[in-house]
Amino acid sequence: MAVRILLVDDxxxxxxxxxxxxxxxxxxxxxxxxSDGVEAVEKVDSxxxxxxxxxxxxxxxxxxxxxxxxxxxxxNAGPEVLFVTQHDSPQMMREALDAGARGYxxxxxxxxxxxxxxxxxxxxxxxxALARSPQASC
Amino acid sequence: MxxxxxxxxxxxxxxxxxxxxxxxxxxxxxxxxxSDGREAVEMAKKLKPDVIIVxxxxxxxxxxxxxxxxxxxxxxxxVIVLTITDSDQVIREALDAGARGFxxxxxAARDLVSAVEALQSRRMFFTPRVNDLVLAGFLxxxxxxxxxxxxxxxxxxVREREITQLLAEGKSSKEVATLLNLSTKTVETHRxxxxxxxxxxxxxxxxxxxxxxxxxxxxxxxxxHRAPETTVA
Numbered sequence: 489m490a491v492r493i494l495l496v497d498d499x500x501x502x503x504x505x506x507x508x509x510x511x512x513x514x515x516x517x518x519x520x521x522x523s524d525g526v527e528a529v530e531k532v533d534s535x536x537x538x539x540x541x542x543x544x545x546x547x548x549x550x551x552x553x554x555x556x557x558x559x560x561x562x563x564n565a566g567p568e569v570l571f572v573t574q575h576d577s578p579q580m581m582r583e584a585l586d587a588g589a590r591g592y593x594x595x596x597x598x599x600x601x602x603x604x605x606x607x608x609x610x611x612x613x614x615x616x617a618l619a620r621s622p623q624a625s626c
Numbered sequence: 627m628x629x630x631x632x633x634x635x636x637x638x639x640x641x642x643x644x645x646x647x648x649x650x651x652x653x654x655x656x657x658x659x660x661s662d663g664r665e666a667v668e669m670a671k672k673l674k675p676d677v678i679i680v681x682x683x684x685x686x687x688x689x690x691x692x693x694x695x696x697x698x699x700x701x702x703x704x705v706i707v708l709t710i711t712d713s714d715q716v717i718r719e720a721l722d723a724g725a726r727g728f729x730x731x732x733x734a735a736r737d738l739v740s741a742v743e744a745l746q747s748r749r750m751f752f753t754p755r756v757n758d759l760v761l762a763g764f765l766x767x768x769x770x771x772x773x774x775x776x777x778x779x780x781x782x783x784v785r786e787r788e789i790t791q792l793l794a795e796g797k798s799s800k801e802v803a804t805l806l807n808l809s810t811k812t813v814e815t816h817r818x819x820x821x822x823x824x825x826x827x828x829x830x831x832x833x834x835x836x837x838x839x840x841x842x843x844x845x846x847x848x849x850x851h852r853a854p855e856t857t858v859a
Contacts, residue, residue, distance in 0.1 A: 500735035505643030572639075599638035 491516045491610045494537035494567070496528040496554070498546040502595075506541060506572070509602050516606070525549025529557050537567045539610050541602075542589070544573040544580065552587045559588035568609040572598050576619045591615040629746060630657040632675035634666035634692065635708070636684045640731075644679065647738060654742070663687030664805075667695045670703065677742050681731075682709040682716070683843040685795060686805070690716075690723050690840065691787050697724035698784060704745040708734060716840055727751040782820065787841060789816045793829065794836035 493510060495503045495518055503521050510516055520535045522528040524546045532540060540558065544551040555569045570591035571584045581592045590609040593601045594617065601617045608615035631648055633656055635641050645656050658673050660666035663680070664687045670678055678696060682689035689707055696703045706727030707720045720728050727741040730753055737753050744751035782790060792802045799817060803810040826832050836842045 499640075499732055501643040501647065501731065501738075502637075502639055503643070504646050504735060505637075505639040505641070508642045508646045509639070574637075595637050595639055599642065602639075 489515065489610065491539055491606065492519045492535070492537045493517065493606065494520050494522065494528065494531055494535060494540045496522040496525070496540060496546070496551065497543040497572075498523050502543070506598070506602070509599060510606070512603060513606075525551060525554030525557075528554045529561070532558050532562070532567060539606055540567045540569045541606070542569055542571050544571060544575055544584070552583055555584070555587040555589055568612065570605055570609045570615070572602065578618065581616055581618065585614075585616070593617055594619040629654045629677065629742070630673065630675045631655065631742065632658045632660065632666065632670055632673060632678045634660040634663065634679065634684065634689070635681040636661050637681075640681070644734070644738070647735060648742070651739060663689060663692030663695075666692050667699070670696055671699060677704050677706065677745050679706045679708060679738070679742075680725075682707055682711070682720070682840070686792065687788060688791055688841060688843075690719050691784065691791065693720065693723040693725050694784055694787075706738070706741050706745065706751070708738075711840075719840060729753055782823065786816055786820050786823075789813060790820055790832065790836055791841050793817065793820075794833045794842050 493516060495506050497503050497506070500523070507518055510518055519537050520531050522531045526549045528540065528542065542551040542555060551571060551573070558566055558569065568591070569589040570593065571589050572593050572595055573580070574595045576594045576596070584592050590612065591605045591614065593605045593615070597617060597619050605615040605617070631654060633641050633644050635644070638661070641659050645659070648654055648656055657675055658669045660669050662684045666678065666680060667687070680689040680692050684692070687695070689709070693705045693707060696705055701724070705725045706729055707725040708729055708731050709716060709720070710731045712730055717728060726745055727750060729737050729741050729751070733753050741751035788806070789802055792805065797805070799813045800810050803813045806813070821827070821832070824835055826835060
């Protein structure tokens with residue numbers, strides 16, 4: 489299934505790493521990149537991705553705020569949000585899901601979990617995996 | 627002959643990004659990837675890379691102590707420190723440790739290639755921001771004065787710093803001993819020496835010391851930046 493993806497992280501090198509991983513799936517397309525929450529919200533409007541891969545800690549507007557705004561603006565017609573973050577914490581994961589995210593992956597395990605997570609959330613299934621948890625739960 | 631680069635960062639996603647960036651350059655190859663400082667030191671000894679790129683905030687052995695150990699093993703190693711922090715103290719510690727390049731992670735996509743090129747040509751590399759900070763330090767205070775104003779910390783040996791990090795990360799003396807191929811008794815002796823030198827009385831004190839002195843780094847909660855037009859009711 490073709491999936492259009494927007495990458496959001498304030499570190500270009502992390503976006504490059506995410507891109508490299510996602511290139512493993514030829515039918516997926518990275519349609520754009522954003523470096524903070526404000527830009528992410530704008531690019532969701534203009535690019536209409538299926539999945540937003542979103543960092544939590546960013547300048548100007550963090551990922552949680554951006555996720556809430558995206559959900560508020562697009563209701564059920566918006567993209568699915570997958571957080572990829574350094575916060576390996578159940579509390580942060582709960583906040584992310586409460587903000588409307590469909591998935592949560594810890595950066596240290598992104599190489600292991602990212603493709604499966606994007607696959608799941610693009611099909612509107614929840615995917616969460618903390619680094620400390622023995623395996624991902626779908 | 628190819629320029630051989632060793633990468634050390636605990637996040638594979640970052641290593642992927644760095645690899646992708648560096649391998650675009652003809653004649654450069656990433657000869658190894660390490661996920662913590664200890665692995666980086668071992669790989670550097672075996673692979674003898676031309677340039678070593680070291681993240682500062684790695685578990686088990688942080689980037690500053692990794693740099694110290696690398697320079698202790700071979701002062702000819704060329705190390706670039708990658709960091710998310712550009713405080714005066716971190717810059718000074720990186721330089722004291724022997725790093726010849728200092729690149730902010732947020733600027734890595736722009737600056738890392740230039741940094742590797744500089745080290746290849748036996749020059750040092752600082753990002754413009756770090757250059758400004760270093761220059762400001764010289765202009766405002768003079769290098770010697772600035773160094774004298776540094777906190778008057780007791781000196782720990784390389785081994786003691788290594789053990790301080792592992793204990794502050796929550797490892798027991800037995801676990802530290804296993805990791806470093808030492809006896810538990812030796813680790814206990816180091817631990818007592820560390821506590822005495824630093825005038826600390828508990829592991830809690832040790833953790834606080836390790837955080838304050840960039841031996842370990844902690845995750846900060848996400849800061850809430852609310853733009854007025856985006857406030858959610």
